[in-house]
Each structure stands twice: as structure tokens, then as C-alpha cells.
Amino acid sequence: MSALVAVKNLTRIFDVSKPWLNRLLEGKPKAFLHAVSDVSFEIEERSVYALVGESGSGKSTIGKMVVRLLAPSDGVIEIEGVDLFREPDHDRVEKIRTDIQMVFQDPYASLNPRWRVRDIIAEPVTARGGKADGLAERLLEQVGLAASDASKYPHEFSGGQRQRICVARALASEPKLIVCDEPTSALDVSVQAQVLNLMSDLKEEFGLTYLFISHDLTVVEHMADRIGVLYLGRLVEEAPRDALFESPKHPYTQMLFAAAPKLDGFGREVAPPKGEIPDPINPPTGCAYHPRCPFAIDRCTQERPEMRQLGQNRVACHVAE
Amino acid sequence: MAKSVLSVRDLVVEIPTRHAVLRPVDKVSFDIAAGEILGVVGESGAGKSMTGNAVIGLLDRPAHIASGEIWLNGQRVDNLRRDQIRSVRGKEIGMVFQDPLTSLNPLLPIGEQLTETILEHLPVSKQEAEDRAVAALEEVGIPAAAARINSYPHEFSGGMRQRVVIALALCAEPSLVIADEPTTALDVSVQAQIIALLKQLCRERGTAVMLVTHDMGVIAEAVDRVAVMYAGRLAELGPVREVLTRPAHPYTRGLMASTPLASKGHTRLNQIPGAMPPLARLPKGCAFHPRCPEVQDKCLSDPGPTLSGCGGRAACWFATEEVA
Numbered sequence: 128m129s130a131l132v133a134v135k136n137l138t139r140i141f142d143v144s145k146p147w148l149n150r151l152l153e154g155k156p157k158a159f160l161h162a163v164s165d166v167s168f169e170i171e172e173r174s175v176y177a178l179v180g181e182s183g184s185g186k187s188t189i190g191k192m193v194v195r196l197l198a199p200s201d202g203v204i205e206i207e208g209v210d211l212f213r214e215p216d217h218d219r220v221e222k223i224r225t226d227i228q229m230v231f232q233d234p235y236a237s238l239n240p241r242w243r244v245r246d247i248i249a250e251p252v253t254a255r256g257g258k259a260d261g262l263a264e265r266l267l268e269q270v271g272l273a274a275s276d277a278s279k280y281p282h283e284f285s286g287g288q289r290q291r292i293c294v295a296r297a298l299a300s301e302p303k304l305i306v307c308d309e310p311t312s313a314l315d316v317s318v319q320a321q322v323l324n325l326m327s328d329l330k331e332e333f334g335l336t337y338l339f340i341s342h343d344l345t346v347v348e349h350m351a352d353r354i355g356v357l358y359l360g361r362l363v364e365e366a367p368r369d370a371l372f373e374s375p376k377h378p379y380t381q382m383l384f385a386a387a388p389k390l391d392g393f394g395r396e397v398a399p400p401k402g403e404i405p406d407p408i409n410p411p412t413g414c415a416y417h418p419r420c421p422f423a424i425d426r427c428t429q430e431r432p433e434m435r436q437l438g439q440n441r442v443a444c445h446v447a448e
Numbered sequence: 449m450a451k452s453v454l455s456v457r458d459l460v461v462e463i464p465t466r467h468a469v470l471r472p473v474d475k476v477s478f479d480i481a482a483g484e485i486l487g488v489v490g491e492s493g494a495g496k497s498m499t500g501n502a503v504i505g506l507l508d509r510p511a512h513i514a515s516g517e518i519w520l521n522g523q524r525v526d527n528l529r530r531d532q533i534r535s536v537r538g539k540e541i542g543m544v545f546q547d548p549l550t551s552l553n554p555l556l557p558i559g560e561q562l563t564e565t566i567l568e569h570l571p572v573s574k575q576e577a578e579d580r581a582v583a584a585l586e587e588v589g590i591p592a593a594a595a596r597i598n599s600y601p602h603e604f605s606g607g608m609r610q611r612v613v614i615a616l617a618l619c620a621e622p623s624l625v626i627a628d629e630p631t632t633a634l635d636v637s638v639q640a641q642i643i644a645l646l647k648q649l650c651r652e653r654g655t656a657v658m659l660v661t662h663d664m665g666v667i668a669e670a671v672d673r674v675a676v677m678y679a680g681r682l683a684e685l686g687p688v689r690e691v692l693t694r695p696a697h698p699y700t701r702g703l704m705a706s707t708p709l710a711s712k713g714h715t716r717l718n719q720i721p722g723a724m725p726p727l728a729r730l731p732k733g734c735a736f737h738p739r740c741p742e743v744q745d746k747c748l749s750d751p752g753p754t755l756s757g758c759g760g761r762a763a764c765w766f767a768t769e770e771v772a
Contacts, residue, residue, distance in 0.1 A: 181635035181636060181637065182635055285723045286723075287723055288723075315491035315492055315662065315723075315724075316491065316662070316664065316703055316706055316707055317491065317702060317703060317706045317719065317720040317723075318491075318723055319706070320706035320707075320708075320717040320718065320719040320720070321719045321720075321721075323708070323717055324716055324717055324719055327716065342635070342636065344636070345665075345707070345708040345709065346708055348708065349708035349717070382637060383636060383637065385640075386636050386637045386639070386640035387636050387640075387665065388639070388640075388643070388663060388665025388666045388668065388669050388670075389665055389668065389669065390664055390665055390668050390692065390704075390707060390709055391668065391692075391693075392665070392668050392669045393668055393669070393688060393689045393692075394669070395669050396644075397640060397644070399637075399640045399641040399643075399644040399645075400637040400640060400641065403605050403607050403608070403637075403638060404605075404635070404637075
């Protein structure tokens with residue numbers, strides 16, 4: 128197996144300064160938010176790579192950069208060996224871009240309410256001048272809807288059905304990689320199961336690769352082959368699914384697993400985690416997790432830990448063993 | 449069983465529309481005892497929030513209570529006049545909503561919002577009310593409460609804001625708190641903090657809590673008993689361990705089977721076919737029958753037994769306690 132996606136030292140900084148006049152009057156410096164800093168990982172072909180983390184951890188920003196909706200401030204994203212942002216050959220980049228599609232979180236906001244489903248699904252093909260006769264009908268049946276639904280409008284469908292339409296649209300250009308940003312967070316449990324099953328089936332059928340972004344550990348555990356845990360824009364731990372869930376090494380991962388509600392945790396009393404996610408504009412020095420970490424030592428407050436291999440896991444922690 | 453703080457009997461909420469009368473809550477009965485947490489779980493549109501709003505008298509017109517009774521500490525509250533319900537709401541029943549940002553006034557410091565509520569409901573002086581406000585904030589775990597009393601809601605993080613809302617709900621010392629998806633907008637680690645806080649306050653003060661959520665994990669960890677709702681009706685009601693490990697209603701069984709669980713690994717999820725029908729197009733008979741794997745002729749015409757507050761586990765003709 129080879130890596131379909133290689134992300135190296137990816138960094139994205141947002142300028143969140145106030146307008147210049149405010150800065151001048153209030154004497155404030157420019158402010159920068161490091162949404163993603165120095166993240167590296169690889170996604171094997173035909174596997175599911177999941178990014179988990181709480182809000183503000185940078186998981187969606189990474190997803191947007193992989194589909195080229197955002198440009199990185201630094202670092203490289205290679206898809207099939209082609210640098211998505213520095214490749215000089217325009218045609219090669221265009222070719223790669225048809226191989227990447229995205230499914231968004233909110234199926235109510237990501238379908239144009241004035242378009243018929245047929246046009247929505249065919250757009251990835253027609254936008255590049257392709258012919259899409261009967262394509263929408265075929266894809267609708269593949270995602271478990273009826274071919275006759277093609278002439279309907281999005282409002283005629285329920286949330287789960289809309290997400291199926293989004294998946295059908297993502298499949299239209301015959302992609303290799305689909306970035307799914309919280310694809311089931313807006314859905315009810317029973318409908319979520321339908322969509323997750325559909326995505327697993329399609330992966331087998333078309334040999335797809337997923338970059339799966341979610342905050343829901345149970346969903347991630349169900350779907351992913353390999354998991355990256357993000358905290359405040361940095362990858363803190365990365366491991367194959369079983370290794371991660373059996374022996375999480377990073378204190379943050381351990382806290383996350385302990386805090387997640389368990390279906391069989393009747394009357395479970397957990398010591399609730401300390402503190403909250405710090406301000407990303409002024410993150411703590413050293414390891415960003417050290418103010419909440421029960422194992423923090425002096426070194427954690429000064430020196431940012433590098434990723435190191437620990438068994439099957441890659442961990443960014445001074446203390447983990 | 450301890451004396452019930454809240455008893456709901458055959459509650460029916462109706463919304464008249466041009467085409468038909470919709471019933472978002474249909475003959476729902478349950479009790480909550482002092483110090484007990486009742487979980488209400490269901491998919492969106494199942495009527496769980498509508499039930500909570502009916503109890504606290506916050507139904508928006510044209511929705512109204514068509515029949516049934518709501519008793520709070522032995523007093524009937526469903527037929528009170530608007531000015532009478534005001535003295536119950538806030539004083540006897542506290543409410544915690546999903547989004548802490550929209551349930552606080554952004555233009556007032558939190559201290560002012562707390563003292564306003566305390567003065568409205570308790571016979572105390574202004575100074576005393578302010579002291580109580582600080583104490584309430586300390587109780588919900590806000591550090592340096594006395595200093596932060598003059599802060600505005602936007603100066604707090606999401607989790608801290610939800611703590612303020614909980615302080616607000618509890619400051620008049622109500623006997624019942626309705627928490628409507630209190631942790632849905634929060635991150636996992638903060639959710640764990642808020643759930644722990646709710647459990648602790650409930651235990652210490654003996655407050656009855658109605659916890660509305662769609663998260664089965666939260667239900668398992670936080671509540672004593674759970675009510676499962678489907679299309680406006682109670683599908684199942686029982687002790688949480690019983691309901692989650694040996695669900696009696698086919699809907700609960702489907703719901704549990706479709707929840708991804710660590711122990712199941714990469715296997716396919718069990719899925720309930722279809723989706724919950726909209727209220728305007730409820731099927732005849734049992735509302736779950738088009739999706740039910742165990743449907744029989746009787747289910748097509750007869751809606752099944754109604755759960756009363758005390759007897760019966762599941763509103764299904766063929767409910768089984770034992771599950772393979």
C-alpha cells in the first residue's frame with residue numbers, strides 16, 4: 128500500500144487582528160491565530176484516516192486545506208505525489224482536484240435549495256465541461272434513493288436523505304479521496320447508522336479513501352483505520368485504531384477517552400477533566416496541554432514536545448511512556 | 449418510592465394547523481421523585497423538548513396543552529393563568545437550555561441577572577441577594593466568583609457560561625430543574641464537567657431533574673430512569689440499566705443497536721430503515737410500525753398500550769423483556 132495523501136509540517140495562521148485604526152488607537156499589536164501548526168501525517172490508499180479533537184483543534188481547517196478550499200501558510204500537501212499548492216503544471220493539479228471531494232456537516236446548508244437534485248449531483252462533472260447524462264439517476268440508486276428523486280428539490284428530503292445526496296455528489300467525479308467533515312453530527316442516531324453503513328459500503332465498492340473528521344469518538348472508533356488526535360492545532364498522538372483505543376499514550380487522549388460518555392457506564396463517577404481549552408491566540412508555552420495535564424513537569428512548560436515513536440503510536444509528549 | 453416532585457398524567461399537546469391538528473406530545477405520563485434524574489431521550493421531533501416546555505409553561509402559541517394534568521409538589525400547574533405560572537416558573541422549576549449564549553442577556557452582567565432572579569422569587573434584601581448570587585456561582589464551580597460577578601456573558605467560555613445558566617436555574621432553589629440538551633453545544637471534556645456538576649447538585653439538594661438529550665452515553669451515565677420517546681409518545685420507561693441493557697420496545701432495541709459501540713468493532717451497524725415520520729403524516733396504529741422489524745397485523749390499526757406513570761415498561765403490543 129502506498130500513501131495517497133502526505134501532509135508535511137502543515138501550518139495555517141489566521142490574521143485575527145482588529146482593523147488598523149483600532150490597533151492604532153488602542154495601541155494593540157496584530158493578533159494571529161495558529162489554527163494548525165506543524166501537522167504531519169500520511170493516509171494510505173483505501174483506508175480511513177480520522178482526525179479527532181474538540182472545537183478549535185484545527186481539524187476542519189486541515190480538511191479544508193486538503194480539498195484546497197484554504198491555502199496553507201506553510202507546509203506541503205501531496206496527493207498522489209503531486210504538491211497540491213506548488214505544482215507548476217496546472218493540468219496535473221486540475222486532474223488531482225477531481226480526485227478529491229468533500230462531504231460537509233450540515234446537509235441543510237450544503238445543498239442549493241433552488242437547484243434540482245439532478246443538477247446538484249452532476250455539478251462536479253458539468254462544471255469541468257463533462258457530460259452527465261443519467262449520472263445523477265445512477266448515483267441516487269447507488270446511495271439508496273430512487274432515480275425518480277433526481278427531479279426533486281432538496282427541501283423534499285429528510286436530513287439523512289440529504290446527506291445521501293451529498294455523498295452522491297461527492298461520488299460524481301469518481302474521486303479517490305473524500306474528505307468528510309463531521310458527516311453525521313447533524314443526524315439522529317438511527318439515521319447516522321444508515322449513513323455510516325452507506326459510507327463503508329461505498330468505500331469497498333469504489334475503493335475510496337476517507338479523511339474522516341469528527342469529534343465523536345464512538346463514530347471514529349467504528350469507522351477509522353488510523354486516527355490522529357488534535358489539540359489546539361497540533362497533532363498530539365497518532366496511531367492505528369486498535370493501538371490508540373487499547374493504550375492511549377498522550378495524557379490528552381487518555382482524558383478524552385475517559386470523559387466520553389459510555390453506553391455501559393451506568394452511574395459511572397469520573398473525576399471531570401480539569402480546565403478548558405486555552406485561548407488559541409495566546410496558547411500556553413511549551414506543550415499546549417500542560418496547564419490541564421496531571422503529569423506535567425517543568426520541561427512541559429518550556430519545551431514543546433516533538434513527535435516520537437512509542438510502540439505503534441506516535442506521541443508528542445515528554446512524559447508518555 | 450419517594451414522593452413525586454413532578455407528576456405528568458396523560459399529557460397531550462396539540463398544535464392546530466390549517467390542515468389538521470398535530471399532536472407533538474400524545475398521552476405522556478411520568479413521575480420524577482426528589483433527588484432523581486429522569487432522562488428523556490429520542491430523535492429530533494420526538495416531542496422531548498415540547499414535553500419539557502409544557503411542564504414549565506413555555507409552549508409557544510398555537511401549541512397548547514389539550515388535555516392531561518401536570519402536578520408539581522401536589523399543586524396542579526397546567527391550568528394556571530399566565531400571572532400565576534410566573535411565580536412557579538423560576539421559583540419552583542428551573543430551566544437550563546441547550547445554548548448558554550442565547551439564554552443569558554448579553555447586555556447585563558451575570559451578577560445582575562442572578563440577583564434579579566433571586567429578588568423576584570425569594571424574600572431577601574438586595575445585599576443578601578448579591579451574596580447569594582456569589583454563593584451560587586461558587587457552587588457551580590466558577591473560580592473567583594466574587595470578582596467575576598460583574599462580567600458580561602461574552603467574557604465567559606462556553607462551559608463557564610453553561611455553569612452560569614445552571615446557577616441561574618438553581619438560585620431560587622427550585623424543586624425541579626428541566627435541562628434541555630444542556631451539553632449538546634459543548635465539547636466532550638466540558639460536557640463531562642457539566643454532567644458531573646448536575647449530578648452533584650441534584651444529589652446534594654435533592655432537586656428533581658428532567659434531563660432531555662439525544663445522547664445515549666449521557667443517559668447511561670447520568671440518569672436514574674429513562675423515558676424513550678418516539679413521534680410524541682412514550683415508547684419505553686424504566687430504570688436506565690434495564691432499558692439500555694434489556695430494551696423492551698423494538699424502537700429502543702433498534703436505537704441501541706444502531707449506536708456505534710467500542711466492543712462491536714468494525715462490524716456493520718444495525719440500522720432502523722427509514723426515518724421518523726413528520727407529525728402531519730403519522731401512520732395509523734403504532735407510529736413505529738413502518739420501521740418495526742417485528743410488526744404484526746395488530747400494529748397497523750391499534751396504536752398499542754399507553755404507558756401510565758407507574759405500570760408497564762414499553763408501549764408495544766409485543767414488548768419482550770428478554771432480548772437475544
